[in-house]
Amino acid sequence: MDFQLSPELRDLQERTRRFIADEILPLEKELPRDAHGPTDALRQDLVARARAAGLLTPHASREMGGLGLSHVGKAVVFEEAGYSWLGPVALNIHAPDEGNIHLLEEVATPAQKERWLRPQVAGHTRSCFAMTEPDGAGADPSMLRTTAVRDGDEFVITGRKWFITGAEGAHYVIVMARMEEGSATMFLADMASPGIRLERQMDTMDACFTGGHAVMAFDALRVPADSVLGEVGQGFRYAQVRLAPARLTHCMRWLGQARRAHDIALDYARRRTGFGKPLAEHEGVGFMLADNDIDLHTARLHIWHTAWLMDQGAKGNFESSRAKVVCSEAQWRVVDRCVQILGGQGVTAETPVMRIFMDLRAFRIYDGPSEVHRWSMARRLVRQAGAAE
Template identity: 70%
Template sequence: MDFSLTSRQLDLQQRTRRFIADVVIPYEHDPRHTPHGPGPTLRAELVQHARSAGLLTPHGPVDLGGLGLSHADKAVVFEEAGYSPLGPTAMNIHAPDEGNVHLLDVVATPAQRARWLAPLVAGDVRSCFCMTEPPPGAGSDPGMLRTTARRDGDHFVIDGIKQHITGAVGAGFAIIMARAEEGATMFLADMDQPGITIERQIDALDSCFTGGHAIVRFDGLRVPASDVLGEVGQGLRYAQVRLAPARLTHCMRWLGAARRAHDTACAYARDREAFGQPLAAHEGVGFQLADNEMDLHVARLTVWHCAWVLDQGHHGGHESSLAKVICSEAEWRVVDRCVQVLGGTGVTDLSIVSRIFADMRAFRIYDGPSEVHRWRIGRSIAKGPR
């Protein structure tokens, strides 16, 4: 594996870094940023800036206006975008749209690509991915899926309730996981139609996802058979097509956020004095910053390795589980130490670090909590050498 950056990657890295620093970061205190994420006019303005900079939806397929980034390319660009909480929104690489772009590009029919993928890549609409359900439905165990899809002529009728659905408020369409007679199946549906109700928007620690998180109910939603995504009964297989790279792109974006927190803490520790010398000169602080450097290094190497595996055409499920645990915990440790180094400033809006801290905590839970990935890795070990 050659971890040196290509000339294209270096160019993308520098372009993205300048875009985030010069254009995006000045928006971080914009009042249109709400507890449920960037408001629609703020998002639209940021997206237009990225479009003008040639950095909108860079992971999207080239035929629809994207840059067709490889996973290694994404590792470079997404880290830079994550340096600001608004960066992924501006560049249209935030969850869940980033994963949905990948899924649709792989699975959608030509008609579905034209209807749903093209406007998503263009940044004209947002989407949501409706899989998680309240107890006793599907969560970390997708086999517990309770939302049903009943055949009725040339349609399916969907009934059920979903929870923690990121971006549902304001989304143009949804990818819905429901249980048909043949098994779990994915369906595409516009959100502005009878049978879909957003019961409420959920208050959460994070505020970085446009639309926040919501509880969504499907009550007699009629979906034409032509709007099944992929094959009936193959939904769980397609979920893995989406989730393996999506776990990794979370690692990339949050690596950028952790680096931002570390840079902020380092600058503070060099400038702030206590007991006659800068904080950075005290071992208690210096050691924490040194540990940050090591955790960032390990996380970046993990991301690059997993990206390399995916770019070789491997499924990458095992590697993405390893990366999800390693990166979510290492990056969280970095941000937590930064709060400690900043002291009182670290838990207030006087520093970006408190916002990163609140936004990042859920990363150890979504797309599979650390405990589930450890369990799966352990089961793999028990089966013997791979």
């Protein structure tokens, strides 16, 4: 493994760090979020700033208008952007758009790319990804109940989805549906289509995703045959194409937020005194700071290693599962310790740490709960051990 960063990547890291420090952090206080996340107007303002700084959608291919970052490149830039909760919004690298952009790059037809992907890479549009269902697919996606039935040159999609991040205000949706013979297919659909209905916004602990999380209904939505993303029947495979890197990019962005919380707690522990000396000099607090550093470093190593493997052509399903468990749990411990170090202020909006704590919690659940990743890793370990006998 060679973790030497090229001069170009170092330059991009530095430019991203400066952009976040100079342009984005000062906005955090000025532009508070609403109950569900940044408004679309705020998003447009942030995207315009990243565009002017030459940092917009850096993970997209150069052909589509991005900077063509490798997975290791993403690890470096996304952590820097994640230092502010507004950074990933500005750079157009937040979920679910980041993962959808990756998926379209991999499997969409040239015509689909021109219609859906190019304007999204340019920051003009947003998207959502609809898989989870109130009464079907969840941690176990094979329980998918939304159906797609062929009718001449069209498909008719019927079902309900929930937790759909960014649905409100999105321009298009990638919806996963079950075919009559049991396989799954992904479809692209314009969110303004008559068969799509947003039932309601869900009230959640987090408030960092533009458009929040919605319950949506597909009321016999009719889509033409060229709306199939990739090939009919490949939905579950494409879900892995999307999710393996997408869960790793969550790790990258949240690493930035966890580092931010740590910096705030470290600063407080150095300045605040109690019992005759700075808090940081009390062993109980010092050990929490040291444990934070250990967790942050461990998370970064897992991210970089998995990203490096993916850059060598590995699918990285097992490694990204492992990284997701390590990172989501390590980052959670870091932010929880930061709340503790800050005392009463930790549970108030006096510092950004309370919001980071609330925004981060769901990461141990979405893109696969920790238990499901451990369970699927264990299955593979047992299978491999059996095969080696």
